[in-house]
Amino acid sequence: MKRGLIPLLIFLVVVGFLFKGLFLDPREVPSPLVGKPAPQFSLPVLDHPETKFSPKDMLGKVWLFNVWASWCAACRDEHPILVEMSKAGFVPIVGMDYKDTRAEAQQWLDQGGNPYQTVAVDADGRVGIDYGVYGVPETYVIDKAGVIAYKQIGPVTYDALRDKIIPLVKRLQAQ
Amino acid sequence: MTSIRIIRLLALLCALQVPSLLAQEAQPLQPNAAVEVQVERLSTQLRCLVCQNQTIADSHAELAQDLKQEIREMAAKGMTDQAIIDYLVVRYGDFVRYKPPFNPATSLLWLGPFGLLLAGAIGLFTMLRRRQKMTADVPLTADEARQVSELLK
Amino acid sequence: MIPEIGHFSLILALLVALVLGSFPIIGAARGNAVWMGLAKPLARVQFILIALAFLCLVYAFAFMDYSVLYVANNSNSKLPLQFRIAAVWGGHEGSLLLWALILSIWTVAVSLFSKHIPDDMRARILGVMGLVSVGFLLFMLMVSNPFERLIPAALDGRDLNPLLQDPGMIFHPPMLYMGYVGFSVAFAFSIAALLGGQLDAAWARWSRPWTILAWIFLTVGIMAGSNWAYYELGWGGWWFWDAVENASFMPWLVGTALIHSLAVTEKRGSFKAWTVLLAICAFSLSLLGTFLVRSGVLTSVHAFATDPRRGIFILAFLVIVIGGSLLLFAWRASTVGRGGKFDVISRESFLLANNVLLAVAALSVLLGTLYPLFLDALNLGKISVGPPYFDAVFAPLMAPAIFLMGVGPIARWKEAALPELALRLRWAFGISLATAVILPLMLGNLTPMIGLGLFLAFWVFASSAELVYQRLAKSDLPLLGRIKANSRAWWGMVIAHLGIAVFVLGVTIVKGFESEIAVKMLPGDVAHLAGYDFTFDGVVDRIGPNYQASHGQIHVTKNGVLRTILEPEKRLYTVTNMPMTEAGISPHLLHDLYASLGEPLEGGAWSVRIYHKPMVEWIWFGCLMMAFGGFLALADKRYRLKRRAPSKEVKSSQQPKNSKKAKV
Numbered sequence: 001m002k003r004g005l006i007p008l009l010i011f012l013v014v015v016g017f018l019f020k021g022l023f024l025d026p027r028e029v030p031s032p033l034v035g036k037p038a039p040q041f042s043l044p045v046l047d048h049p050e051t052k053f054s055p056k057d058m059l060g061k062v063w064l065f066n067v068w069a070s071w072c073a074a075c076r077d078e079h080p081i082l083v084e085m086s087k088a089g090f091v092p093i094v095g096m097d098y099k100d101t102r103a104e105a106q107q108w109l110d111q112g113g114n115p116y117q118t119v120a121v122d123a124d125g126r127v128g129i130d131y132g133v134y135g136v137p138e139t140y141v142i143d144k145a146g147v148i149a150y151k152q153i154g155p156v157t158y159d160a161l162r163d164k165i166i167p168l169v170k171r172l173q174a175q
Numbered sequence: 176m177t178s179i180r181i182i183r184l185l186a187l188l189c190a191l192q193v194p195s196l197l198a199q200e201a202q203p204l205q206p207n208a209a210v211e212v213q214v215e216r217l218s219t220q221l222r223c224l225v226c227q228n229q230t231i232a233d234s235h236a237e238l239a240q241d242l243k244q245e246i247r248e249m250a251a252k253g254m255t256d257q258a259i260i261d262y263l264v265v266r267y268g269d270f271v272r273y274k275p276p277f278n279p280a281t282s283l284l285w286l287g288p289f290g291l292l293l294a295g296a297i298g299l300f301t302m303l304r305r306r307q308k309m310t311a312d313v314p315l316t317a318d319e320a321r322q323v324s325e326l327l328k
Numbered sequence: 329m330i331p332e333i334g335h336f337s338l339i340l341a342l343l344v345a346l347v348l349g350s351f352p353i354i355g356a357a358r359g360n361a362v363w364m365g366l367a368k369p370l371a372r373v374q375f376i377l378i379a380l381a382f383l384c385l386v387y388a389f390a391f392m393d394y395s396v397l398y399v400a401n402n403s404n405s406k407l408p409l410q411f412r413i414a415a416v417w418g419g420h421e422g423s424l425l426l427w428a429l430i431l432s433i434w435t436v437a438v439s440l441f442s443k444h445i446p447d448d449m450r451a452r453i454l455g456v457m458g459l460v461s462v463g464f465l466l467f468m469l470m471v472s473n474p475f476e477r478l479i480p481a482a483l484d485g486r487d488l489n490p491l492l493q494d495p496g497m498i499f500h501p502p503m504l505y506m507g508y509v510g511f512s513v514a515f516a517f518s519i520a521a522l523l524g525g526q527l528d529a530a531w532a533r534w535s536r537p538w539t540i541l542a543w544i545f546l547t548v549g550i551m552a553g554s555n556w557a558y559y560e561l562g563w564g565g566w567w568f569w570d571a572v573e574n575a576s577f578m579p580w581l582v583g584t585a586l587i588h589s590l591a592v593t594e595k596r597g598s599f600k601a602w603t604v605l606l607a608i609c610a611f612s613l614s615l616l617g618t619f620l621v622r623s624g625v626l627t628s629v630h631a632f633a634t635d636p637r638r639g640i641f642i643l644a645f646l647v648i649v650i651g652g653s654l655l656l657f658a659w660r661a662s663t664v665g666r667g668g669k670f671d672v673i674s675r676e677s678f679l680l681a682n683n684v685l686l687a688v689a690a691l692s693v694l695l696g697t698l699y700p701l702f703l704d705a706l707n708l709g710k711i712s713v714g715p716p717y718f719d720a721v722f723a724p725l726m727a728p729a730i731f732l733m734g735v736g737p738i739a740r741w742k743e744a745a746l747p748e749l750a751l752r753l754r755w756a757f758g759i760s761l762a763t764a765v766i767l768p769l770m771l772g773n774l775t776p777m778i779g780l781g782l783f784l785a786f787w788v789f790a791s792s793a794e795l796v797y798q799r800l801a802k803s804d805l806p807l808l809g810r811i812k813a814n815s816r817a818w819w820g821m822v823i824a825h826l827g828i829a830v831f832v833l834g835v836t837i838v839k840g841f842e843s844e845i846a847v848k849m850l851p852g853d854v855a856h857l858a859g860y861d862f863t864f865d866g867v868v869d870r871i872g873p874n875y876q877a878s879h880g881q882i883h884v885t886k887n888g889v890l891r892t893i894l895e896p897e898k899r900l901y902t903v904t905n906m907p908m909t910e911a912g913i914s915p916h917l918l919h920d921l922y923a924s925l926g927e928p929l930e931g932g933a934w935s936v937r938i939y940h941k942p943m944v945e946w947i948w949f950g951c952l953m954m955a956f957g958g959f960l961a962l963a964d965k966r967y968r969l970k971r972r973a974p975s976k977e978v979k980s981s982q983q984p985k986n987s988k989k990a991k992v
Contacts, residue, residue, distance in 0.1 A: 004658035007605060011612075011654055015647055017698065020705040021625040022639040029224060029710050032268040099237070125241050132266040134224035134238055201847040201855040201864065204926075204935050211846075222712045228570055230714070233563050235907070273714025280708045284699045288692035288721045295684040303672045303680075 031132050031151040038065070038142050039130040046097055046105060046119035053094070053120040055146055062172045064093045064165070065140040066116070066156075067128065069100040070108040072136045078155035079112045085161070086115035091169050095119040098128050098136050141165060143172045205247065213250045217259055218243055221271050230273065331396050334384025335475040338425075341377035341432075342465040344370055348435075348458030352451035356524065364451035371439040371454050374461065375432040382416075382429045385474055389416050395481030398422060398474045404487035404903050406874035414497045415488040420622055420638075421474035423501065427618070428464045430502070430509045431457065438513055438538070445534055452520030453513075460512055463645045471638050487874065487903035496556030504549030504576060508614035510542025511579060514586065515611035518604045519653055522660040527600050532593035535607070537962055539590060543583045544958040550576055551951035562909035562924040564842075564939045566947060569718040571626040574697045575617030578690045582610040585686035588679050596741060598676055601661040602683070608657060612650040613690070619646055625701060671743040678736035685729040692721055723777070730784045730832065733825050734791030738798075752798070756790035773840055781836025788829035792822055817964035824957025831950025837943040844939040848929055858940035860921065861885045862894075867925070867934060875899040875908075880925045880934065882912065894923040896936070920944050 033039075042054045055065075066082060068075045086093055095116035097105045102121065109119070122128055131140070141150040150168055152160055205211050215232060221242070223234035231239045231246075242263070249259045263271050275281045348370040355363025385398075389412045394400040402419045403412050417423040435457045442450045468474065517535035521527045553576070558566040567573065586606040593603045620626055623639035670676040696713045704710055738752055764783035768774035799818075800810045811819075847855045851866035865881040882894040894912030901908060914921040919942040926935030 004601075004661045007609070008651065008654035008658055011650055014694075014698065015643065015651070017702055017705050018619065018623070018625060018643055018646075021701045022623060022636055022643065024625075024701075024704050026626055026700070026704070029268060029270045032265065125238075126245075129241065129245055129266060132268075134267065199850065199853045201849045201853040201862075201936075204846040204848050220714075220716055222714065228568075233561070233565070268710065270710045270712055273712050274716035274720075275711045275713055280703055281699075281711065284695065284713065284717070285721075287695050288688065288725060291688045291691050291695075292685075292725065295688050299677075299681060299684050303677055306669060307672055 028153055029134070031148070031153075033132055033140075033148050034151055036148060038140065038146050038148050039127070041120075041127045041130065043096070043120035043122055043127060046095075046102065046109075046121050049102075049121075053118050055142070057118075058092070058094065058142065059146055060144050062091060062144055062169055063117075063142050064091055064169075065096065065142055066093055067096045067098050067122075067131070067133050067136050067138045067140075069098045069136050070104040071100065074155045075137045076112075078137055078157070079115070081156055081158065081161065082115040083113040086117075091173075092117045096127065097121050098133065099123065099125045139165075141168055141172070144175065207251060210247060210250045213256065214243065214247050217246055217250075217256060220273050221246075221260075221263065222273050224267060224271065330384050330387050331393065331475040331477065334381040334388075335473065337377045337380045337384070338465060338469060338473075338475075341374050341381065341428075342462065342469060344374045344377060345458045345461040345465055348374060349455055349462050350458075351455075352458075353455035353523070356448040356451040356455070359448075361447065364447050367451045367454035367458075368439045370458070371432075371435045374458070375436040378425075378429050378432045378465075381475075382425055385416050385422060385425060386413055388475075389413060392485070393481075394483070394485055395478055396474075397476045397478040400478050400482040400485045402488050403485040404874060405484050406903070407485075407488055407493070408873050410495075410498060411488060411493050414492070417501050418488045418492050418497065421468065421472045421476075423505075424464065424468050424472055425474050426502065427505055427509060428461060428468065430505045431461050431464065431512060434509055434513055435461070438516075442534075448524060449520055449526065449531075452523050453516045456516035456519045457512055460516075460649065463649065467638075467641055467645065471641055484903075487901065490875070490899070490901040490904060490906045490908045491560065493874075493901075494556060494560055496552060496560065500549060500552040500556055502549075503545055503552055507542050507544075507546025507549050507583075508576075508579060508617065510538070510545055511583060511607075511611040511614050513538040513542065514607040515653070518607040519656065522604065522653075522656050525660070527604065529594050529597050532590050532600075532603065533966070536587070536590045536594060539583065539586055539607070539610075540958050540962055543580070543587055544955045544962075546576070546580050546583060547951055547955045547958070550580060551948050551955075554951075555948050558944075559911050559913055560908075562911050563937070564844075564911070564920075564922050564941055564944075566944070569696075569715045571697050572617065572621050574693050574718075575613070575620050578693050578697075579610050579613040579617065581686050581690040581693070582606055582613055585683045585690075586610050589683050592676055592679050596670070596676060598670065599680065599683075601657075602680075604661060605657060606683070606687075608650070608653050609687075609690075612646075612653070613694075615646055615649060619643060620697075626697070670741070673739070673744050673746055673749075675736055675739040675741045675744065678732050678739050682729055682732045682736060685725060685732070689722065689725045689729070692725060693718070696721065723780070727780060727784060730788060730828065733828065734787050737795050737821065737825070738791065752794060753791055756787060756794050759790045760784075760786035768840070771841060775840065778836055778840040781832055781840070785829045785833035785836065788825055788832070792826055792829070796822060815964055815966075817961040817966075820957040820960030820962075820964070822957070823960060824954045827950045827953025827955075827957060829950070830946050830953055834943045834946025834950060838941050838947070841942045842940060842944075844937060846926075846935065846937050848933050849936045850931065850933045853933075855936070855938060857938050858919070859886060860891065860940070862921075862923070862938055864934070864936065867928075870897075872899065874903060875901045877910075878925065878928070880912070880923075880936070882923050882936070882938075884914065884921055892921065894921060896923045896925045898925045915945055917945065918943060 038055050040055060042052045045051045045053050068079075082093060085091070093116050095118070097119055099122070105119070105121070109116075120127075125133075131138075135153065137155055139152040139156050140148050141152075143149050149172060150164065152165065156165065203211075205214075218232035219230050221231045223229050223231050223236055223239040223242075225236040225238045226234050229236075229239075231242050246259055246263075249262065254262075260272065269276060275284060277285050348367060351363045352367035352370075355361070355366070387393075388396045388399045389403055390409065392399070392403065392405050392412070394403075398419060398421045402422070403415045407415065415422075417426040435454060438457065439450075439454055442453070445453070514535050517531065517538070521531050553573070554566045557568070558564060586603065589599050589603045589606055592599050619639070619642045622642060625639065696717055699713050700711050734753065734756065735749060739749060760783050763786040764779045765774070767782055768778045799814055800807070803810045803813060805813060843858055845855060845857050847853075849855065849864035851864055853864050855862045855864075862882050862884050865883060867878045867880045870877040870879045877897050877899045880896045880898075882896070884891045884894060892914040894914055896912035897910040899908045899910060900906070909924050911922055911924045913923075919940060922939040922941055924937050926937060928934055
């Protein structure tokens with residue numbers, strides 16, 4: 001009898017989705033800011049509090065915007081990768097020190113090396129909210145026109161660099 | 176249990192006699208009560224992105240506290256609920272809303288239960304009509320009923 | 329050595345379960361009495377082996393054997409003994425072992441209390457339960473072994489999640505699992521009936537007490553979890569529509585429908601196919617809940633650490649068990665007879681309508697729970713579906729179901745007359761409508777939701793009163809005699825329905841009239857809420873076994889008279905470095921006073937939240953009434969378990985019926 005098959009069919013559809021779901025991360029929330037202009041701000045620079053950094057300063061360049069903090073354990077994992085990348089020197093990295101103290105941030109950079117061209121200080125996390133930051137580290141790829149092209153949630157890994165970030169940066173630089 | 180509590184309280188009251196004479200009115204944590212009502216209403220509808228299974232109102236995560244403060248400031252400026260929700264959706268996406276918006280992608284979510292209800296009602300009705308037309312009443316024959324009661328003795 | 333014994337007995341249990349899941353079922357198909365006879369002893373051996381494994385794990389926890397990985401991850405030497413034992417089911421592997429243990433308990437119970445069931449039927453039932461057990465034991469031994477060694481052993485454990493260090497942890501999971509797994513009995517009865525082609529009133533009568541018992545456990549388990557959340561999470565919520573809460577609620581909804589549909593199948597022989605489908609769904613949803621908690625597909629407070637291999641294993645298991653049984657259903661359900669005739673207006677129709685509403689409600693909860701996953705899988709973005717959605721969808725679905733609760737028990741079987749029903753219920757309707765308008769106006773807050781909630785609660789009260797009055801008034805016996813003249817099952821139904829009304833009343837009042845304040849309090853400060861004065865007496869430091877606490881005290885007075893003392897606490901669990909709040913609650917029949925400590929502020933002040941929650945206890949009391957109604961129904965005379973071998977005439981009378989059913 002055909003009607004008897006309905007529960008089975010519903011179940012099989014659900015199973016299909018559950019199977020797909022096993023390979024998705026429910027915790028990763030894609031940013032609605034991708035494809036939109038990077039929010040503007042003006043924040044003091046870590047080593048020179050009197051000078052300010054603004055995303056406008058980077059217009060015309062493809063750049064990485066990395067949100068980090070000295071209290072963040074996962075930042076420890078990606079830091080060497082960022083340092084290595086900055087040595088390669090093919091894309092400037094701007095850091096944003098998120099809800100941190102200057103002394104601790106400075107100490108972190110002194111110990112682990114400084115991959116950043118500039119570090120902006122977001123002490124109260126306001127700019128973080130504008131960028132939709134919900135878990136440091138997060139890294140944005142911003143193109144020459146100042147538009148966010150990609151957001152990496154969580155630490156930058158070798159895989160993410162090789163598969164996504166480097167090809168994307170090269171393509172944006174060629175534009 | 177209770178008596179121990181009362182004794183403990185009496186001891187405490189004696190000890191606290193002086194300050195209790197000077198009892199102060201407790202100050203609200205946030206001065207503007209009307210704003211707090213709006214903050215509460217909004218923050219119970221918004222999802223904390225760090226812990227992800229709590230509302231911003233319930234979460235103790237730092238980001239939740241920051242967002243609550245942000246909402247408070249916007250509310251104090253007189254922004255409407257919708258404007259505040261839009262502000263957060265622009266930054267964090269629809270994920271922050273525990274009440275998903277109605278759009279083509281969520282239409283099945285919002286209409287589904289009522290569609291199911293309709294389907295259930297139609298199915299029920301046709302089935303009842305068909306049953307009504309049944310001529311023979313074949314529940315348990317007297318023999319079967321006897322068997323059942325014997326089985327269960 | 330002890331963990332190895334546990335591991336080994338799990339392996340033996342798997343072998344036993346394999347035999348239990350195969351020989352008796354084949355024996356039943358071939359009429360081989362010896363193979364069928366294996367079922368009973370094997371069920372007992374399986375139980376002993378799994379219980380032994382469980383005790384080994386308890387031993388490892390109690391005596392702090394940190395060379396066992398699972399113990400090292402979920403316990404600590406400073407953890408008090410009762411929580412070390414509860415920690416056995418505090419993580420994925422151990423809770424799975426609890427699952428398997430409870431399944432073996434139910435299996436043994438069926439083997440003990442099934443003397444009146446025909447041999448082939450019993451063999452099939454125990455065999456199906458054995459097959460389910462195979463899946464869980466295999467899962468444990470392959471990817472979730474609780475006895476896995478940690479070499480070198482840890483010096484100390486990483487401690488149980490502080491959220492779980494609570495008396496609630498001792499009762500809530502075992503109760504809930506008793507309910508989940510208990511539906512495996514109704515499931516096994518259904519599969520056995522589909523296999524044997526023997527779906528009749530006797531089948532419904534056999535599976536009904538088992539279903540009710542499982543439903544009681546599930547009701548109490550969910551209630552215990554809700555109550556636990558209420559005092560543990562520190563903001564007085566009692567239901568969050570969290571994915572895993574929903575996973576426990578769906579089997580409850582379907583199980584409730586199943587109890588009612590079994591009643592019709594037993595009494596009138598109708599709805600057989602539907603009843604079987606519900607029995608399959610109730611257990612399938614329990615299994616789905618297990619999958620959701622352990623696969624990492626959804627985020628939830630309840631989720632265990634995730635591992636994709638585990639997810640794939642459980643999903644494969646789900647496909648075999650649920651897919652297989654639904655396939656069997658599709659194949660055999662049409663052979664099931666239709667049962668008795670009944671009118672559009674009859675108790676049967678009302679019960680069926682109620683079933684449809686409960687099923688739609690369960691499907692809606694499923695839709696809301698899985699919808700974020702659907703969208704994500706189709707790359708349509710990430711959304712959240714939370715309390716505002718479920719509240720909006722659930723109330724309109726449940727309202728007619730509760731309304732029907734007032735009508736169904738009064739309507740006659742087969743054929744009822746609407747005018748007569750209307751006449752009998754007119755007073756109940758008038759009283760509940762009037763209460764729904766007048767009461768909120770008196771209390772100063774009339775909204776559609778409060779009005780609806782009060783109407784439904786009083787509708788059930790009033791219509792039940794009418795029902796009881798009619799039954800009791802029609803007799804010349806003394807009152808006690810009149811009460812006894814009605815069956816316990818009938819009284820159980822009345823009380824369970826009143827429990828729903830009490831629950832709805834509690835929910836409506838607390839949602840409509842609760843109030844709260846958030847204040848900054850220095851010792852000696854007074855705050856006011858709902859006519860009470862809350863004086864903060866200050867905070868003292870306390871050292872617990874594995875935490876440091878700031879223990880606050882607030883004394884509550886009304887018009888200068890001391891009413892109660894609240895002792896909210898803020899704890900820091902030292903091993904995991906996790907802060908926890910312990911609310912200070914003064915429960916009361918009419919309202920709870922509830923305080924929780926926030927953060928210390930400058931100058932010795934604390935932020936304190938104080939809540940006034942009118943009639944919140946009624947929510948859980950209503951659940952207990954439902955469970956008690958279930959117990960009364962179980963205690964009914966017709967389910968008295970007669971320990972007597974089935975007589976020969978029963979066996980012989982069974983044969984012709986089988987053949988008759990097969991022809992239909």
